[in-house]
């Protein structure tokens with residue numbers, strides 16, 4: 001049975017006080033289920049508060065939204081993987097489209113962040129996905145493959161490191177737009193990602209879909225067996241609604 005992963009990307013929302021309140025509500029609303037994991041990616045300033053709030057719940061993980069590749073040093077404003085781990089992070093999100101397109105992060109930079117996160121023993125969620133012009137030009141698979149090659153390819157990651165990787169397929173045109181990919185469209189890309197990962201010896205990597213996932217479309221998306229879970233921005237910001245969303249398909 002696949003073990004679903006529901007990942008909440010809070011982006012630049014919910015400070016420490018709000019994170020504590022949120023998680024108090026959420027943990028009352030959602031009890032542990034063995035068929036799924038729930039991860040939260042709060043802003044770095046809220047990591048410690050969030051980690052503390054879920055410390056009694058092994059099924060709930062907290063992760064950092066981005067890391068810088070150096071472990072420490074004179075890099076004003078940056079957060080490294082070991083510092084995030086010290087604050088309670090168990091995972092890192094790397095290569096999110098907002099890092100790539102708003103902050104201009106390149107494939108080689110994403111790669112350095114992947115290695116930094118895995119070296120700090122964090123689990124990794126690597127985001128990949130094409131823009132609308134790339135999709136319309138029929139370049140979706142070329143772009144996703146380039147991003148996978150750039151971040152994970154060329155050897156250098158052993159089986160233990162690869163086992164800690166999750167890939168999130170997030171078409172840029174679907175993020176925050178209210179326009180989600182159809183389950184079939186997502187599945188077609190997931191199959192390519194799965195084939196690419198199998199070529200690296202990674203057989204059991206979870207592949208998530210992200211982009212305008214909400215309470216209305218989650219059941220249909222998860223009925224597609226290629227989707228091992230979801231990465232959700234906007235619809236993860238309300239603890240009641242997220243508490244409901246993460247129980248999709250639960251008996």
Ligand code: PGA
Pocket residue numbers: 009170174175176177210211212213231232233234235
């Ligand atoms: P969205 O964001 O759910 O608000 O579209 C998803 C993401 O950016 O991870």
